[in-house]
């Protein structure tokens with residue numbers, strides 16, 4: 001089952017992090033771009049080739065230390081059919097390397113259209129899980145829930161997003177609590193339909209790392225949902241900020257970092273240690289640092305609780 005596989009992979013690698021493959025062409029090392037552009041030209045084909053080769057390097061450098069990758073489709077969609085090809089080739093390569101593949105597609109539409117989205121992603125063997133937007137209502141999620149059960153896949157439903165403006169809608173107060181709490185009650189109910197043997201469901205929630213207090217509330221409302229936690233690193237959240245997303249056994253969440261990891265070679269911290277040719281080693285160093293910080297925060301929480 002998806003949730004059991006994810007938890008086993010997190011435990012095996014002792015690492016509750018996911019690397020976000022969000023390639024921005026301007027930040028990809030020149031030597032990769034040069035080779036791709038010489039082959040195909042500086043066009044959608046050349047750019048997509050550069051993104052794929054860049055991703056391959058990152059995957060090769062991290063596959064033994066992280067359980068999963070998250071691929072944000074927007075960075076590929078922008079280059080049309082060539083970009084989409086790079087998206088699927090990246091997913092296939094990550095799968096070949098034994099990684100769990102989360103496609104960050106944030107889909108949401110009426111149920112019979114959602115059925116097509118679900119077929120496209122959840123019935124694709126290279127994709128293990130997707131993100132969806134629940135704000136059109138519970139009925140729109142039925143096709144995804146069906147495919148999660150039928151094809152043993154995972155779903156992460158947006159509950160409290162990491163962006164600065166997420167509160168303008170999600171924190172609005174209703175007669176029964178905030179909007180995000182109401183979405184969480186719905187996710188909790190749905191999550192019971194796909195519970196694995198380790199107590200967690202294959203239907204989880206997206207909870208931003210940037211909202212520590214909300215995470216504490218949400219962990220209580222959705223005890224069986226695995227949280228996919230974006231916002232670490234480039235958006236400012238730290239290991240201390242994500243700790244409320246985890247249960248008392250330090251399980252139940254997976255923390256994403258995209259820019260901060262894949263472009264680590266350009267950062268103040270690593271730029272004097274790794275050249276652009278070593279961008280993948282820099283990504284590995286950054287993700288190991290992130291893993292260390294989160295594991296240290298677990299230890300700190302345990303000692304503070306004693």
Ligand SMILES: O=c1ccn([C@@H]2O[C@H](COP(=O)(O)O)[C@@H](O)[C@H]2O)c(=O)[nH]1
Pocket residue numbers: 020022072104160161162163206207208230231232233234235256257258259260
């Ligand atoms: O609430 C959300 C939901 C999804 N995301 C996605 O996570 C990554 C964040 O990238 P960073 O470079 O680590 O900031 C990106 O793919 C977003 O689409 C999010 O940020 N917040």
